[in-house]
Amino acid sequence: GGFGSTVAALCWLTNLGLIEEGRMIEIDAIYVSLFGFAFILWLILWQRGGSPWLTFVVPWIFLGVGMLAKGPAHIMFFYVLICDVLWRNHRLGDLAQPAHVVGVLCTAGIFAAWLIPFLHKLHESPMQVWAQETAIAVYGEKASSTNWWLNFPHGFAYFLPWLLLLPFIRFHKIPDPVQRETVRGLALGSILLFVVVLLIPGTLPRYTLPLIAPFCWIIGVACANNAFEWRLRFKDFTLLVPSRLIAVCIAIGIAAAMVIFPLRSVTYLKRHERMKPVAAKINAVVAPDQRLYAVNLPFLPYLFYVCAPVTYLEKLDELPSDARYFLVPPSYQQKITKTARLAHARPVVWTPTYPPTFRGGESILFVISEF
Known part of the structure; x- marks a missing residue:
């Protein structure tokens, strides 16, 4: 009825x-x-x-x-x-x-x-x-x-x-x-x-x-x-x-x-933001007209607040030659140092462990590098 x-x-x-x-x-x-x-x-x-x-x-x-x-x-x-x-x-x-x-x-x-x-x-x-x-x-x-x-x-x-x-x-x-x-x-x-x-x-x-x-x-x-x-x-x-x-x-x-x-x-919630502060660190380094590459990363909600366009890649080798900024998990640090064309890459922003409840709470290292 x-x-x-x-x-x-x-x-x-x-x-x-x-x-x-x-x-x-x-x-x-x-x-x-x-x-x-x-x-x-x-x-x-x-x-x-x-x-x-x-x-x-x-x-x-x-x-x-x-x-x-x-x-x-x-x-x-x-x-x-x-x-x-x-x-x-x-x-x-x-x-x-x-x-x-x-x-x-x-x-x-x-x-x-x-x-x-x-x-x-x-x-x-x-x-x-x-x-x-x-x-x-x-x-x-x-x-x-x-x-x-x-x-x-x-x-x-x-x-x-x-x-x-x-x-x-x-x-x-x-x-x-x-x-x-x-x-x-x-x-x-x-x-x-x-x-x-x-x-x-x-x-x-x-x-x-x-x-x-x-x-x-x-x-x-x-x-x-x-x-x-x-x-x-x-x-x-x-x-x-x-x-x-x-x-x-x-x-x-x-x-x-x-x-x-x-x-x-x-x-x-405005005073206890967890995502926007992380995105703000990235926005302070990467200009909105630059492209940001996320390499082999899981779903990360704070990338929604990043001003620069984000392109997701499966492997580090897929980075284009003109790439300037990219994000990788912590385990990629050693691999980056051994890659010749990334010899000048340097870590700029390290994010905290976020979110602590996502897939066991992996510590994700953001590496935003210029080379």
Whole structure:
């Protein structure tokens, strides 16, 4: 209904997870939105009994675009959730539709359009790269494993302030059997994914952000059907909680998120910048009209703030003859001294170890040289 849809939309726009990722300009906000669009679209089309060619093809197009944003991880979330929904409604056979095969091919085709050209340009073995990334995700890295025990508190925080409603939702109060079993399937799948993902040592709480989509659907359906019981029972003890108190807490949480995050960005975070000071050191040496070459470096966010155009190279030998400034990891120092044409290269800027939590906290040495 209109009321439930409005509440679900507000829940999507005002949860702390997406607000935080949007403030950080993280790619998660984009790919989670693409996932959410695909997932909600599938739920709507499936519940309305639409054509299988719409239900099992159109959402898969957005899944494919989401794969371009951040790989195929969200596909696992999608299938676990829809399989739970179909299982609760005794309709797992819907996945055997020919349209589903076409949808999967659309998703794979969109991803392959990027993947195949990328593999042709990749100097390393793709299996080696994927093995390294998988090992980091499964076994963890120094920084993420150290804070692993905080995964669950941080994960729950992403769903605030609407998370306050969950203890009071009663699925049996939803009169429509399809809606009732759908939200039960979504709840089961979401809990399973939330626990499993956060138990992996190398994961971060933001990896659970795709679950915001089913969470918003559950909240919307519960509000549309008034499926709440404002009491908490602990064996023989019953705690009555005024519904207005929860509503006020949610309103305060939304207002705080909308006000505190922007104020924090222009006050505290402005005084504790980590990226811009590093970029400022580089900008002080490299003129905006000069080209800066980054040789075999991982993703470094502060390069976004460098004024000079940045060209990424895989090997030191790829440096053009007219190059004047380049950045390399610390391990390249000895190699530079042994390279004849770089004999006059000299280190100008040494960056601090930044970011300390990236891929185990390698100390990246910036070498900006003139020769």
